[in-house]
Each structure stands twice: as C-alpha cells, then as structure tokens.
Amino acid sequence: MTHVSARRGAVYVSVAATAWGTGGAAGSLLFETGGLGPVGVSLWRYLIGAACLLALTPLPSSTKRRNPAGESDAGRRDHDQSRLTWRVLPIGFGMAVYQAAYFAAITHSGVAVATVVTMGATPVFAALGSRFLLRERLGKVAFASLAAALAGLALLTAETALQARTSSVAGIGFALASAAGYAGVTLFSRRHSDDPRGTAIGGFVVGAACLAPFALVEGVVPEMSLATAALLVYLGVVPTALAYGLYFRALTALSATTVSIISLGEAVGAALLGVAVFGEHLTLLAWSGCVLLLAAVAVLVARAEAG
Numbered sequence: 001m002t003h004v005s006a007r008r009g010a011v012y013v014s015v016a017a018t019a020w021g022t023g024g025a026a027g028s029l030l031f032e033t034g035g036l037g038p039v040g041v042s043l044w045r046y047l048i049g050a051a052c053l054l055a056l057t058p059l060p061s062s063t064k065r066r067n068p069a070g071e072s073d074a075g076r077r078d079h080d081q082s083r084l085t086w087r088v089l090p091i092g093f094g095m096a097v098y099q100a101a102y103f104a105a106i107t108h109s110g111v112a113v114a115t116v117v118t119m120g121a122t123p124v125f126a127a128l129g130s131r132f133l134l135r136e137r138l139g140k141v142a143f144a145s146l147a148a149a150l151a152g153l154a155l156l157t158a159e160t161a162l163q164a165r166t167s168s169v170a171g172i173g174f175a176l177a178s179a180a181g182y183a184g185v186t187l188f189s190r191r192h193s194d195d196p197r198g199t200a201i202g203g204f205v206v207g208a209a210c211l212a213p214f215a216l217v218e219g220v221v222p223e224m225s226l227a228t229a230a231l232l233v234y235l236g237v238v239p240t241a242l243a244y245g246l247y248f249r250a251l252t253a254l255s256a257t258t259v260s261i262i263s264l265g266e267a268v269g270a271a272l273l274g275v276a277v278f279g280e281h282l283t284l285l286a287w288s289g290c291v292l293l294l295a296a297v298a299v300l301v302a303r304a305e306a307g
Helices: 006-033 038-056 073-109 111-132 140-163 169-191 196-218 226-250 256-263 265-278 284-306
Strands: none
Touching: 006 038, 006 226, 006 256, 006 265, 006 284, 038 073, 038 196, 038 226, 073 111, 073 169, 073 196, 111 140, 111 169, 111 256, 111 265, 140 256, 140 265, 140 284, 169 196, 169 256, 196 226, 226 256, 256 265, 256 284, 265 284
16 A cells, blocks of 8 residues: 555545535435435445445456565455455444434434534544544644634534524434544544555445445435436545545544544535535624634644644
8 A cells, every 4th residue: 555644644634525515515416306315315425436446446466476475465465355344344334323323413403503513523532532542642733723623613603503493412412423433433444544445445335235224215216317317426426435535545644633623624615615506605703613614724734744
C-alpha cells in the first residue's frame, strides 16, 4: 500500500467531507424521482459504491514471486484477504447501524435535530475512543479545533433546530447510536488501516447485506428514469465510492479525532449547496457558524501540512 502523508490525508478527508455534503441533496432528489425510501437509497449507494471500487481494483498478477521468507506474493495476498474478511464485518455492521439509526432519528426528531446530534456527538465519541482505545492524545490544537467546530456546527444549525418539532428521547437516542456507529467505524478503521480500499468494498457489501431485509420491506426497486439513473450513479460514485475510499485512506495517516473534526466540513458543504441549488437562505448566525467551522478545519489541515 502506498504511504499517505499527513498532508495528503488531510486533503483526502476534506474532499470526502465535501462529497458527503452533496449526498443528502442527491438522496432527497431520489426520494422524489425514484420512489425510494431512505433505506433503499442507502442500499443502492452501498451496492453501486462497492461495484465502482471493484471495477477500479487491479486484478492480481498470476506471477507468483517469492519473498525472502519463502512465501509467495499470492500466499501473502491470500493471508491478507483472510485477515481482512473478519475485519469488514464490524465495519459493515457499523455503517449499517449509523445509516439506519440516523434515519430512525429523523423519523422521531426531524432532520435538523438528528443531524446536529449525530454530527456533533461523532467527533466527541471519536476523541474519547481515540484517547482510551488507541492511546492517541488529543493535543491543545486538536481540542481547540474540536470546540470551535462544534460551536460552528451549533451556530450553523441553530435556527433550523429551534424551528424543528420537539425532539423525543427516542430520537436523540437514535442519533447518539448513529454517532456511536460512525465513530466506531472510524476508530476500528484507524486501528486496522492496512487495506483501505478492501475495507471500503467489504464494508459496503456487509452494510448492504444488513440493510437489505429492511429495504425489501420498504421497497427497493426504483422508478427508473434518466434522472433517477443519473442520481443513483452519482450517489454511488461520488459521495460513496470516492468519499469513503478517501476517508479510509486518510485514516492511515491521521488520528481518528482529526478525521472526525475535518469531516464536519460536510455540514458547510451541504449548507452552501442548499443556497446555490435549492435557493435556501442562511442567516448571519448561520454564516458565522460556517466561517467558524471552516476555520477549525483549516487549522487542522494546515497543521497536517506543517507536519
């Protein structure tokens, strides 16, 4: 696997967050044009994402070369693949959990509250897990960036959250479960980061298998049209295959906490997309949140480049 520098890892996760910011809009359009529900959309994005990454994966050479220890390259690959097999199970399960729990949180508490709680709790869980499970220290710069990013997220979503309907305890619980699932995937991927592409592909397949029974009940066959096909391909390729591929690569170079904080840039991307494409308006408070959140992300990216 090609080594990824901290600078490149920061760029990777920034691009991934930007791509994720467009995923919500694409999913919302699919609800309207394709007649799919949230779980059905998630199933398709995972399946298309896995197919895309598999298509880009070079086939192994038939030539078997021996390493100094006497083990062939093919044997080494088989060993790595068998070792990877069990690793994708918790990855895929975690991906299915945070997708399903997020949609359940939306059902009980609305989009705004579900998004704020999920995105806000994820880096906190990642920071705690990174410290106690991975022994990665949260430095002063990272701690300040985390605080600034959470404050920016609160400002960005404050008005929408206040206008949302009253949150239920169940809705907040589901949002926290979604955040825990996402943080768990981040921490586990950081701990086992030797094959990011294989992790992404396996995670998509296992996640799709977990979601398939619920998608079949909800409805899994889209109402096909040119717009629906284009949206499905875009959702599977850009916010899924590209974004998660870069995300898992970034975890080979950056701490779980840093990746989680930079990922909050997704909220800014989604807000700006709403302004540019859907004609939404942001208040001065929301714009201030965008600036603060981007500043926190920029500090971490600059710190990675300096390192």
